[in-house]
């Protein structure tokens with residue numbers, strides 16, 4: 113059965129008894145659904161907004177070992193992520209794109225993530241080389257994949273706009289990137305269309321009650337206000353930054369949040385030539401990434417303690433945007449950064465009461481909430497398979513694996529412009545329910561066009577059954593910070 117929202121709602125209306133309920137349609141929930149469906153576990157996944165609309169479409173899109181976590185002595189996490197890269201390369205086909213990243217070494221400007229002592233000019237480069245050798249070692253990398261030292265001249269040839277003053281030399285090292293939202297949607301489509309699972313977006317869990325046979329769950333369709341009740345024996349709450357619903361609120365794991373904003377630039381104005389750059393030190397001692405992505409450029413950061421908007425729809429405010437521009441200009445000789453759009457994301461970290469979120473572990477957690485009921489959050493996009501597997505293994509004795517994924521090459525195209533065929537495909541096979549689902553998370557059209565591509569709204573809205581589609585879409589694009597003018 114096609115992965116259209118209508119079909120999924122019909123399936124839900126016909127069956128209200130499930131073995132497993134997964135709450136949350138981010139990368140962790142989607143991977144858990146795919147793995148559970150491979151084992152014929154009768155599973156329902158519900159997402160209160162659109163699939164992947166939480167942190168899982170708002171990341172920096174890196175499938176990385178996390179070189180930044182080495183100075184924090186998170187060797188286990190880095191090793192696990194680097195080994196995971198190898199698995200993902202086999203599994204994800206075109207959704208796994210190897211990426212070379214430049215780490216430039218500047219005089220008096222050591223990498224912010226290194227302890228102060230290691231930032232000194234005479235040792236900064238040696239320390240970085242040691243760190244990258246260790247990174248290669250932890251990832252058991254072949255000779256071709258290992259980092260390279262490149263001279264100042266080679267750096268400038270490769271990156272003609274990079275600041276030359278005080279540049280000493282650089283390192284090039286290997287990581288990878290993906291399209292996070294598409295990865296989520298591909299996993300879900302596999303679970304639904306190949307393994308007959310059910311996954312419904314815009315369906316919020318309002319309350320959960322336990323009785324001696326399992327759980328009763330109240331659900332609400334946030335598009336047409338309809339309510340549903342289902343029964344299940346097991347629950348995985350993969351709810352990211354969100355607390356547990358209803359009566360379970362007080363049992364939620366204590367979390368802290370870390371935000372991050374990104375800018376999108378059309379094309380390649382920084383002349384990156386398909387390589388990324390790790391900017392060593394922002395004005396407030398963080399690192400930042402400048403990356404090629406789907407023929408455009410993204411500039412982004414993470415580890416901010418504050419974010420604007422809500423957990424459901426955070427947005428990059430003017431200060432975030434000015435900050436990103438100032439810090440790119442610190443490392444690139446470019447007069448104007450003409451950005452086309454921005455996004456912001458919030459991730460869940462395990463609360464430890466630290467003052468700077470940069471020091472809190474990126475590790476995930478699986479917490480027992482009640483009998484056969486767990487909460488899972490934290491970690492990285494890169495570790496999605498491991499996190500989902502661990503969550504399922506906590507509840508079941510089966511051997512969980514992601515199957516060879518279908519639809520990867522068929523995945524909806526990225527569009528800078530309106531493509532009617534694609535809209536229909538997104539509605540039929542990727543559960544797009546509102547115009548913004550198509551514009552932001554399926555095609556990324558709103559990120560690659562000025563004003564969130566608002567000129568296309570009227571045409572796109574015609575394809576959706578969604579009430580007041582045009583008005584609602586304008587409002588949502590505004591909430592995302594994609595339309596900035598006051599007159600809608």
Ligand SMILES: Cc1cc2nc3c(=O)[nH]c(=O)nc-3n(C[C@H](O)[C@H](O)[C@H](O)COP(=O)(O)OP(=O)(O)OC[C@H]3O[C@@H](n4cnc5c(N)ncnc54)[C@H](O)[C@@H]3O)c2cc1C
Nearest residue numbers: 136138139140160166167168172174317352372492493494
């Ligand atoms: C700025 C930023 C940059 C990042 N960059 C990277 C990177 O480059 N590489 C990397 O590996 N990781 C990165 N990460 C981390 C990565 O994005 C997250 O670890 C990952 O996306 C978390 O996935 P998740 O499924 O746990 O949570 P989410 O994607 O947030 O999904 C949780 C979902 O649960 C839903 N939900 C909550 N409550 C309910 C309810 N009651 N009923 C129904 N649904 C509910 C929410 O709506 C949400 O969609 C980044 C994170 C941020 C914030």
